[in-house]
Amino acid sequence: MTTQDMPDIEADNDAANRRGFKRRSVLWPATISVASYDFSCQVWNLSLGGARVRVDIPLRVGAEVSLSVMSRASIPAVIAWTEDEALGLAFQADSDEIRSLFEDRLHILGIDG
DSSP, X not given: OOTTTSOOHHHHHHHHHHOOSXXXXXXXXXXXXXTTEEEEEEEEXXXXXXXXXXXXXXXXXXXXXXXXXXXXXXXXXXXXXXXXXXXXXXXXXXXXXXXXXTTTTHHHHTOOO
């Protein structure tokens, strides 16, 4: 194996270190809103700082959106990355606001912190 074939472990560690919150896998129906348009999506994972969602429309990095999960208040977010039909959302709400939105689920999700 040459150095070109080796995985970039340092880059993987950097990505893990950038995450400020625990992330938990979920499979929840949700709605993502862009301007005045609403689209169905699925939340694949969730943290107090963001979410990975699956949506069938192409959206660009940097777009401002809001995410509504399980009839809870909308969470303002920015698209941090895209990959095929997946989007990474960075929540624009304070982690305490996210914590209170999912207060009844925190003990199940284990994302409190």
